[in-house]
Amino acid sequence: MRVPFSEPRRLHTGDAMATLHTRSAARLMIAPSVLLLLAWMIVPLAMTLYFSLLRYNLLMPGMEEFAGLTNYTYFLTDPAFFQAIFNTLAIVLGVLFITVVGGTALALLLDQPMFGQGIVRILVIAPFLIMPTVAALVWKNMFMNPVNGLFAWLAKLLGLQPFDFLANAPLLSIILIVAWQWLPFATLILLTALQSLDEEQKEAAQMDGAGAVSRFIYLVLPHLSRAITVVILIQTIFLLSVFAEILVTTNGGPGTQSTNLTFLVYAQALLQFDVGGASAGGIIAVILANIVAFFLMRMIGKTLEA
Amino acid sequence: MGSITLKNVSKVFGAHAVIPSIDLDITDGEFVVFVGPSGCGKSTLLRLIAGLEDVSDGEIVIDGRNATELPPAKRGLSMVFQSYALYPHMSVRSNIAFPLKMAGEDKATIDKKVQDAARVLNLTDYLDRKPRQLSGGQRQRVAIGRAIVRQPGAFLFDEPLSNLDAALRVNMRLEISQLHQQLKTTMVYVTHDQVEAMTMADKIVVLNRGRIEQVGSPLDLYRRPDNLFVAGFIGSPRMNFISGAPAADHGAHTIGIRPEHIALSTDQGIWRGTVGVAEHLGSDTFLHVNADGIGTLTARVGGDFAVTHGDQVFLTPDPQHLHRFDEKGMAIR
Numbered sequence: 001m002r003v004p005f006s007e008p009r010r011l012h013t014g015d016a017m018a019t020l021h022t023r024s025a026a027r028l029m030i031a032p033s034v035l036l037l038l039a040w041m042i043v044p045l046a047m048t049l050y051f052s053l054l055r056y057n058l059l060m061p062g063m064e065e066f067a068g069l070t071n072y073t074y075f076l077t078d079p080a081f082f083q084a085i086f087n088t089l090a091i092v093l094g095v096l097f098i099t100v101v102g103g104t105a106l107a108l109l110l111d112q113p114m115f116g117q118g119i120v121r122i123l124v125i126a127p128f129l130i131m132p133t134v135a136a137l138v139w140k141n142m143f144m145n146p147v148n149g150l151f152a153w154l155a156k157l158l159g160l161q162p163f164d165f166l167a168n169a170p171l172l173s174i175i176l177i178v179a180w181q182w183l184p185f186a187t188l189i190l191l192t193a194l195q196s197l198d199e200e201q202k203e204a205a206q207m208d209g210a211g212a213v214s215r216f217i218y219l220v221l222p223h224l225s226r227a228i229t230v231v232i233l234i235q236t237i238f239l240l241s242v243f244a245e246i247l248v249t250t251n252g253g254p255g256t257q258s259t260n261l262t263f264l265v266y267a268q269a270l271l272q273f274d275v276g277g278a279s280a281g282g283i284i285a286v287i288l289a290n291i292v293a294f295f296l297m298r299m300i301g302k303t304l305e306a
Numbered sequence: 307m308g309s310i311t312l313k314n315v316s317k318v319f320g321a322h323a324v325i326p327s328i329d330l331d332i333t334d335g336e337f338v339v340f341v342g343p344s345g346c347g348k349s350t351l352l353r354l355i356a357g358l359e360d361v362s363d364g365e366i367v368i369d370g371r372n373a374t375e376l377p378p379a380k381r382g383l384s385m386v387f388q389s390y391a392l393y394p395h396m397s398v399r400s401n402i403a404f405p406l407k408m409a410g411e412d413k414a415t416i417d418k419k420v421q422d423a424a425r426v427l428n429l430t431d432y433l434d435r436k437p438r439q440l441s442g443g444q445r446q447r448v449a450i451g452r453a454i455v456r457q458p459g460a461f462l463f464d465e466p467l468s469n470l471d472a473a474l475r476v477n478m479r480l481e482i483s484q485l486h487q488q489l490k491t492t493m494v495y496v497t498h499d500q501v502e503a504m505t506m507a508d509k510i511v512v513l514n515r516g517r518i519e520q521v522g523s524p525l526d527l528y529r530r531p532d533n534l535f536v537a538g539f540i541g542s543p544r545m546n547f548i549s550g551a552p553a554a555d556h557g558a559h560t561i562g563i564r565p566e567h568i569a570l571s572t573d574q575g576i577w578r579g580t581v582g583v584a585e586h587l588g589s590d591t592f593l594h595v596n597a598d599g600i601g602t603l604t605a606r607v608g609g610d611f612a613v614t615h616g617d618q619v620f621l622t623p624d625p626q627h628l629h630r631f632d633e634k635g636m637a638i639r
Contacts, residue, residue: 198389198391200387200388200389200391201391201392201393203358203378203385203387203391204385204387204391204392204393204452205393205404206358206377206378206379207356207358207378207379207383207384207385208379208384208404208405208408208452208456209379209405209408209409209456210379210404210408214408218393218396218404219393222393222395222396223394223395225395
């Protein structure tokens with residue numbers, strides 16, 4: 001019975017031995033980098049977890065003591081915490097809305113054949129290359145400043161009272177600044193998606209009697225849906241941790257009106273010197289980010305499959 | 307309801323005149339095929355009729371109405387594209403319904419028309435699928451379905467079969483011909499394949515470098531080509547051209563003789579030659595004969611004419627089917 005199979009079986013086991021061998025060798029060789037990466041991730045996380053359970057204030061060195069979950073209850077019941085959650089979400093959603101809508105509009109414009117297309121495209125990309133602190137300072141001092149700013153000058157030109165953006169609408173101002181920085185990214189991704197739309201499909205829709213608006217709704221928008229998903233995913237990751245723009249413009253104020261979670265953790269650690277509380281805040285931020293990521297992944301899975 | 311007239315139509319891209327000037331009449335219900343080598347302007351001509359390109363000069367009249375400045379949707383034409391151009395995120399049903407939806411028809415009418423079109427095209431079982439779940443032939447039928455629901459004055463086909471494999475192409479060719487007989491609507495069909503042109507057309511328009519070389523029924527073009535280009539383009543395998551002394555004997559610069567009009571014999575005939583390649587198709591055999599003092603000639607013989615490479619044969623052209631051309635390549639009649 002076994003005779004006819006014996007030859008291939010022997011060959012097969014020989015093969016498996018060889019693969020097993022190379023596989024274990026491969027594992028052995030990548031082990032150092034995997035371990036390094038693991039330590040890189042685990043050590044800070046473990047230390048943060050540990051600090052979050054201590055009463056640890058930099059103003060009182062050597063006085064650390066185990067505090068249980070006090071840091072968490074303190075952080076979670078802080079009224080600034082809810083304000084920070086709201087602000088974080090407002091920044092993410094606000095910027096996403098402006099960049100996706102504005103990016104689609106700009107991409108549609110840039111897709112039209114026009115004079116100086118190359119230069120215009122480079123100009124549109126430019127804001128993305130400016131570092132956040134610089135961009136925020138330029139906005140703060142040159143545009144939104146109630147005395148010397150461009151907007152103030154415009155308002156005065158029209159006989160209106162200049163508006164102090166950063167004092168009266170701090171969160172909106174920050175959303176505008178961040179949106180300005182991320183608009184080029186969205187435009188770029190959406191423009192490349194737009195250019196991959198089959199020309200014959202557009203012509204077919206034209207023959208079918210679809211006007212410009214119908215073509216956009218029934219043809220362009222469905223075609224862009226994947227690119228829009230990618231824009232939302234990548235931007236959300238970065239927008240959850242907006243920091244530099246807040247630090248150089250409003251410093252989270254007035255009060256906590258423009259404090260997001262990232263800035264709240266920073267304030268806890270480096271303005272109030274409370275390492276324990278800041279660590280607890282950091283862990284909460286990680287958990288919240290994971291919740292957001294969970295919903296994002298579900299949404300993306302659906303769009304990318306279809 | 308489906309007549310199209312082109313008057314002096316020209317199209318210029320930059321300094322390059324793709325179509326210098328064309329006059330053409332397409333009568334209602336005709337199946338017209340534009341045929342020509344690639345780059346001859348046949349697709350551009352179709353797009354001019356569709357309104358997807360603007361004419362540089364001239365006038366396009368559809369149903370007695372000047373349509374030169376009308377947008378594509380207002381011309382009452384529908385088009386089937388080479389890539390099918392189906393909307394990928396819509397089901398077959400929505401694809402076919404799209405032109406009706408754009409025309410603002412009510413839901414019941416749309417449903418009924420889509421069902422009718424699906425029945426005609428054998429698509430009823432696929433209505434809820436997406437285009438990417440269909441085979442090439444089915445996609446082609448969806449594209450045709452999207453074209454017929456609007457009940458246009460004329461259909462425009464832009465090389466619709468070139469993405470299909472050979473067997474399917476023969477099938478779809480038949481289906482489109484049957485559709486034409488059923489609907490009796492004007493069809494304008496662009497192809498580079500002269501077999502498609504010969505088998506489907508009521509009228510063939512042979513184009514070369516943006517110019518019309520000849521217009522006529524398939525057999526007209528086959529029997530009485532106006533010039534060397536048409537003679538060489540229509541018919542497969544292509545016509546043999548002979549110039550020099552043998553042509554001068556017939557008082558022409560060039561003579562042409564089709565492979566099927568050469569009689570072959572192993573013992574006697576006018577031209578002598580040796581067989582180079584014999585292509586056996588079963589029913590027929592195409593012989594490529596190196597004729598002495600003339601060059602390579604292709605001849606068609608019956609499948610049981612037994613010769614192989616290197617055999618000596620004699621060829622005799624049928625004088626009734628000899629085509630004579632002058633030095634400009636125009637037919638002498």
